[in-house]
Amino acid sequence: MIEQSLTLPCGHMVPNRLCKSAMTEGLANAHDRATTAHQRLYSTWARGGAAILMSGNIMIDRRYLERAGNVVVEDASGSSALRAWAQAVHEGGSQLWAQISHPGRQCPRLVSLTPLAPSEVQLHAVANFGRPRAAAEADIQDVIQRFANTAALVQEAGLHGVQVHSAHGYLLSQFLSGRTNLRQDQWGGTLANRARLLLEVVRAVRARVGPRYPISVKLNSSDFVKGGFTLDESVQVVQWLNDAGVDLLEVSGGTYEQLEFFKALPEGEVRDSTREREAMFLEYAKSIKAVAGMPIMVTGGFRTLAAMEAALTGGHTDMLGVARPFCLDPDFPKRMFTGQMDRLPVPEDKLVLGSGHWGPNSASNSMRTLNNLCQAAWYYRQIERMGAGQLPVSDLSPLQAMMVHLGKDYYRGFRRKLVAGV
Ligand SMILES: Cc1cc2nc3c(=O)[nH]c(=O)nc-3n(C[C@H](O)[C@H](O)[C@H](O)COP(=O)(O)O)c2cc1C
Numbered sequence: 406m407i408e409q410s411l412t413l414p415c416g417h418m419v420p421n422r423l424c425k426s427a428m429t430e431g432l433a434n435a436h437d438r439a440t441t442a443h444q445r446l447y448s449t450w451a452r453g454g455a456a457i458l459m460s461g462n463i464m465i466d467r468r469y470l471e472r473a474g475n476v477v478v479e480d481a482s483g484s485s486a487l488r489a490w491a492q493a494v495h496e497g498g499s500q501l502w503a504q505i506s507h508p509g510r511q512c513p514r515l516v517s518l519t520p521l522a523p524s525e526v527q528l529h530a531v532a533n534f535g536r537p538r539a540a541a542e543a544d545i546q547d548v549i550q551r552f553a554n555t556a557a558l559v560q561e562a563g564l565h566g567v568q569v570h571s572a573h574g575y576l577l578s579q580f581l582s583g584r585t586n587l588r589q590d591q592w593g594g595t596l597a598n599r600a601r602l603l604l605e606v607v608r609a610v611r612a613r614v615g616p617r618y619p620i621s622v623k624l625n626s627s628d629f630v631k632g633g634f635t636l637d638e639s640v641q642v643v644q645w646l647n648d649a650g651v652d653l654l655e656v657s658g659g660t661y662e663q664l665e666f667f668k669a670l671p672e673g674e675v676r677d678s679t680r681e682r683e684a685m686f687l688e689y690a691k692s693i694k695a696v697a698g699m700p701i702m703v704t705g706g707f708r709t710l711a712a713m714e715a716a717l718t719g720g721h722t723d724m725l726g727v728a729r730p731f732c733l734d735p736d737f738p739k740r741m742f743t744g745q746m747d748r749l750p751v752p753e754d755k756l757v758l759g760s761g762h763w764g765p766n767s768a769s770n771s772m773r774t775l776n777n778l779c780q781a782a783w784y785y786r787q788i789e790r791m792g793a794g795q796l797p798v799s800d801l802s803p804l805q806a807m808m809v810h811l812g813k814d815y816y817r818g819f820r821r822k823l824v825a826g827v
Pocket residue numbers: 426427428429460461462504570572573623657666667704705706707726727728729730781784785
């Protein structure tokens with residue numbers, strides 16, 4: 406079933422059920438434009454044969470990035486680079502979709518000392534994030550227009566679809582959460598008010614791209630933090646999205662405070678558990694699937710062909726999102742499709758550092774973040790290698806990767822300040 410095509414509500418066809426989910430690349434130049442490294446990386450992935458390659462965060466506002474090195478699309482100045490990137494993917498046989506995004510309070514100090522958020526609720530994680538300012542009405546209207554504008558620009562550049570990032574604690578997800586959205590105006594308070602921004606963004610994007618262009622939304626099944634967005638709320642938001650013209654709903658979970666989507670399941674647990682347990686949000690996605698009027702895509706933890714097929718044939722998901730295995734084995738889908746492999750690489754098993762206070766389950770938020778940063782850096786380095794035309798390497802040290810990553814991150818941050826004056 407994984408090789409069957411799927412026609413989305415807008416009429417757009419995807420040739421199989423596999424999507425490489427978004428992974429931030431950090432490969433943009435000092436002017437925040439796509440580069441030849443994006444083309445090399447994505448043609449490598451395209452040769453694998455996944456139907457959709459979702460870009461990493463493409464930011465709608467150059468003042469607020471998730472990390473220096475993000476591609477920003479806010480005017481036509483980077484269009485030729487975007488077109489070349491899309492072309493490289495088309496030639497490889499896949500579709501390139503743009504994940505468009507605003508980080509809200511999850512914008513590092515290196516990019517902005519005062520990020521924009523629904524309310525002044527600061528993210529405390531390794532002192533990396535400033536106290537945000539609460540968005541004024543004009544900021545909110547600007548955000549809506551920017552999402553729509555970026556969507557229209559990527560459509561013009563030949564990308565096959567667009568995804569509005571409303572998960573993982575980014576701006577739209579912050580608006581959805583009662584923990585980070587303390588507003589008392591029409592954008593906060595009741596769930597209907599907290600969901601208003603997401604719904605307005607989707608409507609504005611649809612108005613700009615027309616009825617035939619695919620729009621996806623990435624949504625948390627739950628934030629998994631006290632006082633955050635819950636499964637019941639997610640189920641309700643999906644019902645509202647049913648009327649907004651969404652073609653594909655990607656289901657994930659967690660935020661920077663609780664990096665649920667980044668979890669490593671110990672190998673034994675995966676082996677002994679039911680197949681369905683492997684994909685960490687599948688159980689939650691069942692409640693969402695029950696009300697969703699659009700196809701859904703569950704992402705997170707799929708590592709065996711058996712689990713993927715079971716999720717599809719069981720009717721629990723229409724598409725499968727996979728991310729981390731692409732960093733170690735970039736063209737695994739073609740071997741999976743031809744029956745040469747039935748287990749994906751599980752890089753995350755090797756990357757859990759330390760235990761107790763130093764481990765991934767430490768009571769300290771900062772310690773958990775540092776641990777996760779080592780893991781993230783490991784993937785970033787593999788992505789950079791592929792962008793440079795090299796193969797991934799399995800024996801890369803996560804600690805070393807983090808040191809190199811931090812150095813590069815600061816370099817990129819200062820370079821864009823110096824060169825582009827951001
Ligand atoms: C290095 C890295 C970068 C990521 N960047 C993004 C991103 O830009 N946008 C996003 O929505 N998710 C991002 N994710 C989350 C993935 O899309 C996915 O939800 C998560 O890795 C779980 O899927 P997996 O278990 O198949 O890896 C990232 C994950 C990794 C490992």
